[in-house]
Every structure is written in C-alpha cells, then in structure tokens.
Amino acid sequence: MEGKLTKDKPTASKSSKKLGTLLQQIGLNMVMAGLLILLAFLVWQRVFDKKNLKTIVVEPNAEAADSEAPIEPIEMAALPVDLSPLTTPATMGEGINRATNLKTIIPSRPRADVITYTVQAGDTLFSIASNFGLKPETVLWGNFEVLNDNPHFLKPAQVLNILPTDGTYYEWKEGDTLSSVADFFQVDQEEIVSYPGNFIDLTQSDLNAGIEVGMWLIVPGGKRAIRDWGPPAITRTNAASARYYGAGACGSIYEGAVGTGTFVWPTTDHSISGYAYDSGIHPAIDIGGQVGNSVFATDSGVVVYAGWSDYGYGYLISIDHGTGWQSAYAHLSAIGVSCGQSVYQGGYIGALGSTGNSSGPHLHFELIINGAKVNPYDYVR
Numbered sequence: 001m002e003g004k005l006t007k008d009k010p011t012a013s014k015s016s017k018k019l020g021t022l023l024q025q026i027g028l029n030m031v032m033a034g035l036l037i038l039l040a041f042l043v044w045q046r047v048f049d050k051k052n053l054k055t056i057v058v059e060p061n062a063e064a065a066d067s068e069a070p071i072e073p074i075e076m077a078a079l080p081v082d083l084s085p086l087t088t089p090a091t092m093g094e095g096i097n098r099a100t101n102l103k104t105i106i107p108s109r110p111r112a113d114v115i116t117y118t119v120q121a122g123d124t125l126f127s128i129a130s131n132f133g134l135k136p137e138t139v140l141w142g143n144f145e146v147l148n149d150n151p152h153f154l155k156p157a158q159v160l161n162i163l164p165t166d167g168t169y170y171e172w173k174e175g176d177t178l179s180s181v182a183d184f185f186q187v188d189q190e191e192i193v194s195y196p197g198n199f200i201d202l203t204q205s206d207l208n209a210g211i212e213v214g215m216w217l218i219v220p221g222g223k224r225a226i227r228d229w230g231p232p233a234i235t236r237t238n239a240a241s242a243r244y245y246g247a248g249a250c251g252s253i254y255e256g257a258v259g260t261g262t263f264v265w266p267t268t269d270h271s272i273s274g275y276a277y278d279s280g281i282h283p284a285i286d287i288g289g290q291v292g293n294s295v296f297a298t299d300s301g302v303v304v305y306a307g308w309s310d311y312g313y314g315y316l317i318s319i320d321h322g323t324g325w326q327s328a329y330a331h332l333s334a335i336g337v338s339c340g341q342s343v344y345q346g347g348y349i350g351a352l353g354s355t356g357n358s359s360g361p362h363l364h365f366e367l368i369i370n371g372a373k374v375n376p377y378d379y380v381r
Contacts, residue, residue, distance in 0.1 A: 111164045112197035114142070114218065119158040124274060124359075125151040125281065132162050137280050140226060141168040149227045151281055152312045152357040152364075164197060168222035172215045177208050185222030195220055226281055229311045231328045233368045236320040239304040239339070248307020248316055250339030256302035257342035259321030263298040263380045264346055266329060266365055272377075273362045283373035284328075284366040291333050291361045293352040297343040298327050298367070298380065306335050313364060314355025319343060330364035331355050 117128065125147075129136040140149055142161040147153045163169055168185050182189035193200050193207060197218050201210040211217070234242045239250040266287070273288030297319060304326075305318035313330035317337060320326050333353025343349055354361045367376040 113164060114197070115162045117160050117162050119154060119156050119160060121156045123154065125154055126275065134163065135166050136278065137226060138163055138166045140281055141224065150229045150312055150357070151275060163218060165220050167218060167220040168224060170217050170219055172211050172213055172217060174213050185219045185224060187219060187222050191220050192217055228283060230284060230313065230366060231305060231309070231316060231318050233326050233371045234304040234318045234320060235326070236302045236304055236322065242305055246308050246310040248305045248309060250304050250306065254302045254304065254340040256340070257300040257344060259299035259301050259323050259325060260345060261323050263367065264296065265380050266296050266298045267293055267352055267363050269293065274359065277375040277377060284364050285376050287363040287365055289352045289361060289363060291353050294348055295329055295332065295350045295352055295363060297345055297347050297349050299325065300344045303337045303339055303341045303343060306337055306339055309356060312357035314358065315353065317349055324370045326368040328366040331358045331362060
C-alpha cells in the first residue's frame with residue numbers, strides 16, 4: 001500500500017504542472033486578444049467615427065442660379081478628414097468672426113466761413129497758402145490791413161484771416177452796391193450773393209439793403225491788382241524818379257559803364273531761401289546766405305540807387321545797365337558803392353543782410369527789362 005502511494009505521487013504532480021501551464025497560456029492569449037480588441041477599437045474610433053466624417057457640398061454658383069436649369073447641390077462622398085489641428089473645444093462649432101473696425105471716416109465738408117491763423121516763426125506767404133489749399137495772393141487779399149499787399153510784412157504772432165476759397169475779402173462801405181463790388185473784383189454778382197458764407201438774405205427785394213456798412217464779404221474768384229513795393233525801374237537818365245522811395249535815391253543823369261546783356265549770380269550762394277519768383281506777389285528771388293557774404297554786380301552798369309528804402313527792403317542798391325536792363329539788391333547789411341559809380345560784372349557792391357522787413361538773412365534780387373520784372377533764375381549763369 002505504501003509502495004503504491006509512492007508510485008502515484010509523481011503522476012499527480014506532473015498533471016498539475018501541465019494544467020497550470022495551460023491556464024497561464026490561456027490567460028496570456030486572453031490578454032493579447034484584449035489588447036488587440038482595444039487597439040482595433042481605438043483605430044475604429046479614430047478612423048470611422050462619424051463625428052470626424054466631412055461631407056462636401058457644392059453649392060450652385062450665382063450664374064447657375066439665374067439660368068433656366070439651376071444646378072442642384074451635389075453631395076460628395078464622405079471622406080475621412082483629420083480636423084483636430086483646426087478644431088478645438090474653444091472653436092468647435094463657431095463661425096468666422098469679422099473684426100470690428102473702430103475707425104469711422106466722416107466725410108469732410110468744405111468750410112464756408114473765414115477762420116484765423118497766427119503766424120509762426122519760419123512761415124512764409126507761400127507756405128501758409130499751401131497749408132490751407134489757397135493761392136498766395138488770396139492770403140494777401142484777405143489781409144490788406146495787416147500785410148498791405150507786401151509779403152515781406154509777414155511776421156510771427158500776426159493773426160491772419162484765412163478765406164475758405166480763393167478770392168478776395170471786402171469790407172462793405174457806404175454807397176456800395178453788389179454790382180459795383182462785383183465789377184471791381186471782376187466777378188458776377190451772383191457769386192457774391194449765393195455764397196453761403198456771406199449770409200445775404202435772399203428774400204429781400206433789394207439785396208443791397210440787407211448788407212450793412214462794415215460787413216465783410218467773401219468774393220469767390222475775385223481778384224485785383226497787387227501793389228509792387230519793390231524798387232521801380234530806375235534809369236541812369238532819370239535816377240531822380242526814385243526820390244519818393246527813400247534816402248538812397250540818387251541824382252538825375254549819369255554816364256558810365258554799359259552791361260554785356262549777360263548775368264552772373266550776385267552772391268556765392270545759389271539757393272532760394274524764402275520766396276521764389278511770383279509775377280503777382282513777389283517778382284524777385286530770395287537768395288540764401290549768411291550776413292556779411294559778398295554781393296556782386298550781376299552785370300556792368302551805373303549805380304542809380306544806394307541807401308535806405310522806406311518800403312520794407314532795408315538797404316538797397318539799384319544798377320542801370322544801359323541796355324534796357326536794371327538790377328536791384330535788397331536787405332543788405334552794408335553798401336560798398338555810391339550814386340553814379342560805374343561797376344563791373346562780378347565786382348563787389350555790398351554785403352548780404354537782413355535789414356528792412358526780413359525774416360532772416362537773404363538777398364532779394366530783381367531783374368527788370370524795359371520796365372517789366374522777370375524771373376532772375378531764368379537769366380543768371
């Protein structure tokens with residue numbers, strides 16, 4: 001009995017070991033199967049989840065909508081599209097928002113009234129006119145009481161009238177009529193009557209009666225002559241004609257050098273500083289430079305004015321060239337010639353300065369031919 005029991009013991013132990021191995025293999029297979037099922041589920045969820053399917057619909061275009069046989073929307077086959085880079089919980093289901101433009105552009109309307117401007121250092125008649133979109137003469141015509149038709153009277157701190165449009169500004173006087181004012185400024189009186197900035201009562205039978213003495217009127221398009229305060233054409237045969245102009249006036253008749261009809265720059269600097277040539281308001285050029293720079297005779301001739309000018313040009317020299325030409329040199333700091341003296345082209349006659357009505361050092365230079373002032377820039381070489 002004891003021997004039998006000893007013999008059966010190894011057999012039971014071997015069977016138990018095989019059973020354990022089999023169970024272990026089954027468990028491992030189940031784990032592997034589970035992992036495969038999980039992996040398959042994840043792949044299916046990733047690829048075939050309907051939430052990630054995109055349907056593409058082609059809408060009919062505008063031209064097709066107008067045709068007799070409109071094109072029906074076509075639904076394309078659903079394609080798997082990875083939208084994860086484009087959609088997040090914060091943006092999923094939201095449309096494209098248009099950014100709000102906080103800047104509102106309000107159309108500017110032309111003004112009809114007169115405003116004022118205080119002159120700043122460095123301003124010129126041309127720069128002020130340009131800033132307000134006006135012609136330089138309009139600024140003069142709107143400020144006769146301040147500038148007296150002379151751009152060189154412009155100074156910092158002056159308060160100027162700035163018209164809303166090119167034209168003139170006129171103070172109504174006793175005995176004036178719309179017809180007479182319009183004729184003087186060479187416009188149709190309807191231009192004055194209909195201008196909104198004049199506030200003329202159009203309901204009255206006599207429009208003149210509604211305009212009071214002292215009332216200022218804007219004359220759109222109006223113009224008048226501008227006085228030239230520069231030196232006149234002074235000849236050697238009648239130098240005394242400039243006696244009214246100031247202490248620099250000379251005698252009556254002189255003889256002397258005759259010019260060549262050609263002209264050189266009257267100073268070492270050839271730049272325009274301040275006012276360029278304008279036949280209406282500044283028939284000269286302003287040449288830059290430093291106080292004391294030499295000034296030369298642009299051509300040979302005889303000095304017919306040498307001294308102070310009473311009309312804003314400070315120390316002035318005028319030369320008659322004996323060929324129908326005269327030249328003038330203003331705002332000088334020093335005068336190196338005298339009345340009746342013959343001078344020669346390129347010779348020293350004085351020094352550049354800023355005397356008289358001047359906003360800074362420069363040479364006011366004029367050329368006159370047979371009484372007409374021309375642009376010196378077209379002639380100097």
